[in-house]
Amino acid sequence: MDNVLIEASGIDVSFGGRQVLHQGEAKVGEGEIVTLIGPNGAGKTTMVRVMLGLHTPDMGIVTRKPGLRIGYMPQRLNIDPALPISVIRFLSLGMSRGDVGHGFRHGVLRETGVEHIAESPIQQISGGEMQRVLLSRALLRNPDLLVLDEPVQGVDVSGQAELYALIRGIRDQRGCGVLMVSHDLHMVMAATDHVICLNQHVCCAGHPQTVSRHPEFVSLFGESVATELSVYHHDHDHEHDVHGDVISHHNHGHDHV
Amino acid sequence: MATSSLITTMGTIMFEDFLVRALLAGCAVAVVAGPLGAFVVWRRMAYFGATLSHSALLGIALGLLMGTHPMLGVLAVCIVVALLMGLRQWRVGFQMLSEDTMLGILAHGTLALGLVVVAFLDNVRFDLNAYLFGDILAVSTFDLYWLYGGGVVVAVVLGVLWRPLLSATVHEELAMVEGVPVHALRLVYMLILAGVVALAMKVVGILLVTSLLIIPAATARPLSTTPEQMGVLAAIAGCLSVVGGLWGSASYDTPSGPSIVVAALILFVIVRVLAPLRRSA
Numbered sequence: 001m002d003n004v005l006i007e008a009s010g011i012d013v014s015f016g017g018r019q020v021l022h023q024g025e026a027k028v029g030e031g032e033i034v035t036l037i038g039p040n041g042a043g044k045t046t047m048v049r050v051m052l053g054l055h056t057p058d059m060g061i062v063t064r065k066p067g068l069r070i071g072y073m074p075q076r077l078n079i080d081p082a083l084p085i086s087v088i089r090f091l092s093l094g095m096s097r098g099d100v101g102h103g104f105r106h107g108v109l110r111e112t113g114v115e116h117i118a119e120s121p122i123q124q125i126s127g128g129e130m131q132r133v134l135l136s137r138a139l140l141r142n143p144d145l146l147v148l149d150e151p152v153q154g155v156d157v158s159g160q161a162e163l164y165a166l167i168r169g170i171r172d173q174r175g176c177g178v179l180m181v182s183h184d185l186h187m188v189m190a191a192t193d194h195v196i197c198l199n200q201h202v203c204c205a206g207h208p209q210t211v212s213r214h215p216e217f218v219s220l221f222g223e224s225v226a227t228e229l230s231v232y233h234h235d236h237d238h239e240h241d242v243h244g245d246v247i248s249h250h251n252h253g254h255d256h257v
Numbered sequence: 258m259a260t261s262s263l264i265t266t267m268g269t270i271m272f273e274d275f276l277v278r279a280l281l282a283g284c285a286v287a288v289v290a291g292p293l294g295a296f297v298v299w300r301r302m303a304y305f306g307a308t309l310s311h312s313a314l315l316g317i318a319l320g321l322l323m324g325t326h327p328m329l330g331v332l333a334v335c336i337v338v339a340l341l342m343g344l345r346q347w348r349v350g351f352q353m354l355s356e357d358t359m360l361g362i363l364a365h366g367t368l369a370l371g372l373v374v375v376a377f378l379d380n381v382r383f384d385l386n387a388y389l390f391g392d393i394l395a396v397s398t399f400d401l402y403w404l405y406g407g408g409v410v411v412a413v414v415l416g417v418l419w420r421p422l423l424s425a426t427v428h429e430e431l432a433m434v435e436g437v438p439v440h441a442l443r444l445v446y447m448l449i450l451a452g453v454v455a456l457a458m459k460v461v462g463i464l465l466v467t468s469l470l471i472i473p474a475a476t477a478r479p480l481s482t483t484p485e486q487m488g489v490l491a492a493i494a495g496c497l498s499v500v501g502g503l504w505g506s507a508s509y510d511t512p513s514g515p516s517i518v519v520a521a522l523i524l525f526v527i528v529r530v531l532a533p534l535r536r537s538a
Contacts, residue, residue, distance in 0.1 A: 052430075084482050093424040
């Protein structure tokens with residue numbers, strides 16, 4: 001990979017003597033979608049927090065491309081109902097003062113498909129709308145790298161597919177790298193260039209199809225899931241969206257571990 | 258009647274004098290306590306505010322013991338408590354105790370310690386009630402300088418930090434990734450909160466300081482659609498409570514500090530009852 005945005009290697013993290021990550025590693029290149037998958041407690045969120053600089057690992061290093069702009073979409077947002085704040089105002093909090101105008105915020109909300117709720121109090125929007133608003137705030141920073149922690153949380157199944165399609169579309173249009181956390185295997189496999197399977201350590205990594213055949217992946221997620229995913233990725237010339245329609249395949253020349 | 262007896266004993270001119278000082282003092286505190294109280298409500302730090310104010314008595318006692326202005330002692334002790342809590346929050350899973358428990362220990366530990374230290378002040382005339390429930394009618398011109406000086410400092414700091422503080426209140430980690438110095442900000446916020454507690458103590462007393470932070474902000478909530486609006490309306494609600502409370506105190510010869518809090522409470526109830534009507538109208 002010629003243009004690495006962020007790379008973490010040899011990451012060790014433990015909480016209260018219990019090791020949650022050992023020799024964790026992840027790398028995201030320009031225009032690449034990398035997904036961390038793994039069971040609950042596998043250290044996925046911890047890995048992301050380390051890469052974001054929110055948590056200092058016991059060991060290991062994180063290197064970023066100089067001047068890297070990160071747009072972060074947290075897992076959830078719990079704003080106290082006592083705080084009166086509209087969606088559009090919430091978005092302005094992520095920007096430096098007077099940096100970008102009202103129109104730019106509306107533009108990003110249009111891009112994520114939630115312009116109609118711009119003036120709504122943020123506590124009154126649905127789970128799916130909230131994820132799109134959080135994505136909008138990440139995009140407002142015009143990021144080189146999008147970091148999305150469980151981006152489809154609290155979203156129904158058809159909404160999930162749309163959201164993944166949106167993320168892929170954003171990547172295609174903006175050419176930014178994407179680092180995602182998910183435990184939703186089916187959707188992720190279709191929307192990803194590179195999968196890193198975590199279970200305290202890196203079990204396996206590579207192209208979704210390769211990973212889904214890896215023995216460690218099979219033992220972690222079960223034979224049936226692995227088989228299903230392999231079938232799902234039967235062909236490399238095209239991909240399917242959630243309706244079964246064939247959509248074009250993007251070749252980004254990513255490396256396989 | 259209580260009103261006439263108050264006027265006849267005090268004399269008209271003096272009545273006006275101390276009442277004006279009381280109004281000026283109360284409004285100075287209410288104006289900064291309003292917006293700062295909004296943050297207390299948004300960040301769910303009501304108990305933290307109460308802890309700071311409970312520890313204030315220890316500050317007063319230490320201040321008197323050392324012969325300095327009691328407000329300096331209060332500020333010092335509140336800062337120490339704020340730092341203890343601020344530093345504590347940097348570490349996860351401290352000693353297997355929740356923040357709530359730690360605040361409880363600090364609040365009542367420092368209050369008790371304060372009462373014990375007070376007992377050693379046998380050569381100083383010490384009016385415990387004045388500190389516990391406020392003594393706004395005894396505010397001197399010198400106190401007013403303190404209140405306005407401190408109020409301006411708090412207002413300026415809050416104004417400068419408003420945006421990043423709001424961002425950190427909405428989502429701390431998101432703000433961190435976006436480059437907001439969240440830890441330093443939290444510490445500064447706790448320190449100005451300590452400052453306001455030290456200022457408000459004179460008005461409503463140690464035991465009621467939190468109410469001056471919480472109630473006006475809660476009153477302002479149903480009337481606001483932006484954070485700034487809520488801050489401003491909380492300041493106004495606070496001032497109205499001071500005016501109403503002092504009027505009630507003078508009219509009915511009731512203790513001034515608690516009267517201000519009762520006025521704030523009445524305002525809160527009125528707004529809560531009327532706000533839904535306004536929306537449906």
